[in-house]
Amino acid sequence: MRKSWIPVGILWLSYSVLMMFAVANFSWLPAEWSEEAHVVDSAMLLLQYLGAPVMALVLAVMTWSVIGWRDKGATRQDGENIHGHRGIVTGWLIITSLLAIYVVINPGFVGLAEIRGEPSSDHVITLHGQQFAWSVEYENGATALDELVVPADARVRYDVMSADVLHSFWIPAFRIKIDAVPGLTTQAYATATREGSMNDDVNLRIQCAELCGPGHARMALPVRVVSEQEFLTYIDNLKAGG
Amino acid sequence: MKYVARGLVLAVTGYLSGVALTVIINGNGATDELAVIAGYVLALIGWLAGVGGIEAFGRQWIGKTPKVSESQGWKRYFEFSIDHKVIGIQYGVTLISVLLIGGLSAMIMRIELASPGMGVVDLDDFNKIVSMHGILMVAVAVAGVIGAFGNYVIPIQIGAADMAFPRLNALAYWLLPPVAVGLLGAPFLGAFNAGWTSYAPLSVTNDSGQILFNLAIITFGLVSILGALNILVTVITMRAPGMTWGRLPIFTWAGFATSLLAFTVTQFFAAALVLVTMDRVAGTAFFSPDVGTGLLYEHIFWFYSHPAVYIMVLPGFGVILELVTTFARKPLFAYKAVVAALLSIVGLSVVVWAHHMFTSGMADFLHGPFMILTEAISIPTGIIFLSIIGTLWQGRLWFRTPLIVAFGWLFNFLIGGITGIFLADVATDIHLHDTYFVVAHFHYTIVGGAIFALLAATFYWFPKITGRMYNETAGRIFGIWVTLAFNATFIPLFWAGMNGMNRRVGDYPAAFEGANKFASVSALILGASFLLFVGNLLYSAIRGPKAGPNPWNARTLEWLVESPPSQHNFHSQPRIVGHPYDYGVEGSIHAHFPDEEPHAEEQREEVTV
The missing domain is CATH 1.10.287 (Helix Hairpins)
Structure with missing residues (x-):
């Protein structure tokens, strides 16, 4: 033994x-x-x-x-008759x-x-999921379909909605994910720490993570992290342009 | 075959009349979902009547004696036999065939995923193949070990002549082919693309193949519930004299625990699918975004489908514990603690479902409790591992194929268990949920835990069931091959998932190509191993050497009768006089049979001395 x-x-x-x-x-x-x-x-x-x-x-x-x-000699003899051991079982438990x-x-x-834990944020960005695209709505009402632009070093609350079936808002580089549920607004928080884009890292993208139909695999949107100043300029221009 | 043919004729007649009736009443087309439902229900009734229901049940309703198949030989496998051994083989062959079909669908997926972009199929077809693969394999994992070996072995292990309700047992089995036909026929109605999970509202709005999915799975639920009921009643009421609960072989205990669970929760999946069906055809709005609640489906679905993981794995625990004690030639370590662990898993498994929903948008205050309960389930699971370790400890291990496959099981389920902790933890799960990490994890638990147990059990009980021995060399090669190829397939997928590849996608960013290519090549090697498995078993069932009653020198009752066992298993009622796993105790016996001369063992020993 x-x-x-x-x-x-x-x-x-x-x-x-x-x-x-x-x-x-x-x-x-x-x-x-x-x-x-x-x-x-x-x-x-x-x-x-x-x-x-x-x-x-x-x-x-x-x-x-x-x-x-291993029973090397193929003796086929029985092993020791050990039924259990109260101490070992208790210790293991x-x-x-x-x-x-x-x-x-x-x-x-x-x-x-x-x-x-902490429901506070510097900015709110709303994501609308629908088969098979994401649209982004910023706090000033500007909208975009081609990319999500996010300020660095600011806590952003993402309000996520769906127009049809379940989707899931996932940015792998941020490690955050929340489903887009028709009829509900769900929330996730993230604070980006450095600037970059999908050219730097494939994980700087929104990827739909809930099977939503034929186009699910390609329901993605590039994410670009910029300074807070650039972010504000970007959404202002976006609004003026729209 | 004539009963199967009659069943098919009546099924087709039923289907056509159901469709015709609906078309006449409703005025819609023949592929209208209501018509499909009416057709399916009548086809199911026609099939059951045709394959033997008329004789086994119908005759009784008009006051005649019911009749069931009395055939011997090959014929009985295609008839309404009520012999639990025949039914066990029917389940086994049917489900291993489904396993192979599901495996082929996996091969198509892995070929497509070998490189980014679309090659052999398009995106929507890919999702449909994923969904088909998922549900076929879930069915095999749910019913494989318990359907085949639960039916075959449990009545013998407890010293009974058959199940408590033999006709019901046959009825449950004959419900299974319609499930396979319904699922595999769904592509004619556009297939189903919402995954095996069939989350609403996607499953309310997709192609009509979804209706066949719903009907087939509700039928499958019935198979599961009826089978579970039968095992529960059998184990409670039909144990041989002296077969106390404390002497119940561990595989029977595991089957009992599984049945408790299957009997209690299976209806929830059916309920969810009934609601989906009503949303589709009856204009209800359970899952409509405007009226219903978007999370309702997930809650009902996982209330079954998390326990379902344990319905798949608990029989696997039973098989592996049974094998380890036999091949280590030692008593099962901490038998009572194992039984307690099995039962606490049954209890805990119904209160952890929402760990599948940490990212679903459900209220945040639910995260904590479900995380605690989920982590808690690792404690009884740990006891199973302790028992395996304790039983192996200082054993005299006989490394035959069943034990080799059991070691594959042990390694795989270990990885599955440890990676499960990452998914039970909310923070890590938020990232990993719905990625390939999850895909790899549940393949380790379900293939690793249930399918490897099915393979090990097949080798272990093959000599009992066929009376012949499989080829040991081919068996060992297969055991090592399948374990290595399985790991080579799924280890890279943990990496892919952690690094940003989500699941159920036919296309993915080029960054994940390396891992996917490796997994695809490994998957083809894994698929090829099953040729050796099937070839070995088919050849050995006909040409293998005679195995004798007890090739493993095991102690449970099924090994104390001839191989294969006689029609009523025992020639006389066995009496249980000792523990089934008293290895290493000189002269100890588990059971004796009144028709044997009393103390025959001792007399024989005296002669040799």
Whole structure:
């Protein structure tokens, strides 16, 4: 019984270290363009660190199953009659419960508060989704169909509506998403942190993320982040031009 | 075959008369949705009557003795047989065929997605193929293990001669072919393009194929509910003497838990689809933006469809636990805790549905509670993993194909579980929802959790069901091949989703081409592995060496009778005298049969000594 603890423990530690090293050094995540993106990515990173030892444990057991516990001589004898172990089951329950509680608090509620907590904004932009295009309406009444222009370093509230079926307003670079629901106005908040456009990053786009019909895949709109001053000029010109 | 032919004739007659009646009364065309509904309902009744309902039920209504198929050999699989073993095989063959059709649709999707832009299909057809793939595979995952092996194995494991309601069992199975025909026939009415989820209002306004989807899925719900009812009553009332709840084999426990869930929640999906149907044909406005509420459909739908994930996966837990204990030659670790975990999953699974709706626009105060409850479900799931680890620990593992596939299951479901945490967390889910991350995640849980269990179960019980052994080398190659190819297909899709690729799209930005190309090539290799699977099983079912009653040296009742079991499973009523998993206890037995000489085992031992 005891002798398996050592190799499995060593495997567990090595896998955990390897995986955490991988998490720390190879980022899977796309570039961040908003404060919300940073919150989401930090949560994503934390969950990867927490997941690593859990995954490592099962992998260690699987590895040692093949190396150490395989019935090599094909003796077909039975193993030990171990039905369970109250201490281990209780300990496991406590540890997994604590992990779950921890994850609920951080990144759970912490992230929730940061992403959706504060209903204040510097600007309001309204998005109208319909099969299969987005139209943008700015606070001065100006509208645009070709792109969404967003001020940097200002908190923007996006009011999202739909004229027909469900759509979903998603800007991957900002990591925010909210469905467009016919009959409702839904809201999302984002603070862009740097200037750029879809030429810099394909994720600076609004992408419809809810299956809405034949044109769903291409229901996208470029996003351009500019300085707040440029933004105000842009919407003024847009209004004058319209 | 003559009953199937009669069923088909009556179905076609029913369909045509339903359509004709509606056309006469309503004056609309033959593809009017009301006409399709009337046609479908009459076709369904005609089919059931034709395949054997007349003899099995109708005769009783006019005071005669009901009759069911008494045939032996190949014929009985095409007749209204009430033998649970025949029905289990009918489910298995039907659903594995559907699995292969669903797999082919996935191949078309992956070929299209190998590069950006549209190649083999157009955008709308792509969505229709996605929707078809989704619903076919959901049906296989919901009914695969429980329909095939639940039916075949559970009555034997508890020492019963058949299910509690054998005729109902047959009726439930014969409702299944119309589901397949309805779904696969939908393209004649423009198919359905709203995904397997069929969110309203898109599902209210799309092509008429949606009506066939609704009717087929309501029928499928009936299959699920009737099957679940049967298993519940069977396990409660038909256990052999001495088969206490504490001695119930774990696969039976898992089937019981699954049935509790399926029996309770399946009607919600049907209800949602009835409302959609009424919005389409009866002028109601449940999901109309002006009158109804846009989130109503999602709530009703997920109230079934999240528990449905557990309807798919719980039988998988049962299969894997059963296999691990057999092939590790050790008792199931923490049996009672596992049972408690299965039942708490049943309870928790009905209160987590809105985690599919974190970005739906529902009230923000709902986020917290649904996040807590969702994270809580990881605790009982953790117990299942603990039991697997504890059972493997210091075991004497016999790495035959079922265990190899079970290891594939373990790895896949582990990834599925861990990535699930990312989707339970509101902040990360807001980004990941409706992306390829979700696609990869649910393929890891559903293919990883349910389909791999179906494959493992097929190898495990194949010698019992056919009496012949599959080819072990081909089995092992398949087990490793399918696991590697599956992972190569879906790992890159986690990356694609996290990096901004949304799901259900036939076209995507060029930035995601690399990951998609890799996934597409891997998917074709994955698809090819099933040729080996099917080839091995078909060949071995006819030419394989005789397997004997108990090739795995397992202890549960199905292994204590001949392969395949006799018509009523047991020649005499077994008595259960011990735990099913007492590996490693000298001389322990699970059951003995009165027709065997008492203490036959001990006598034999004395002779050899």
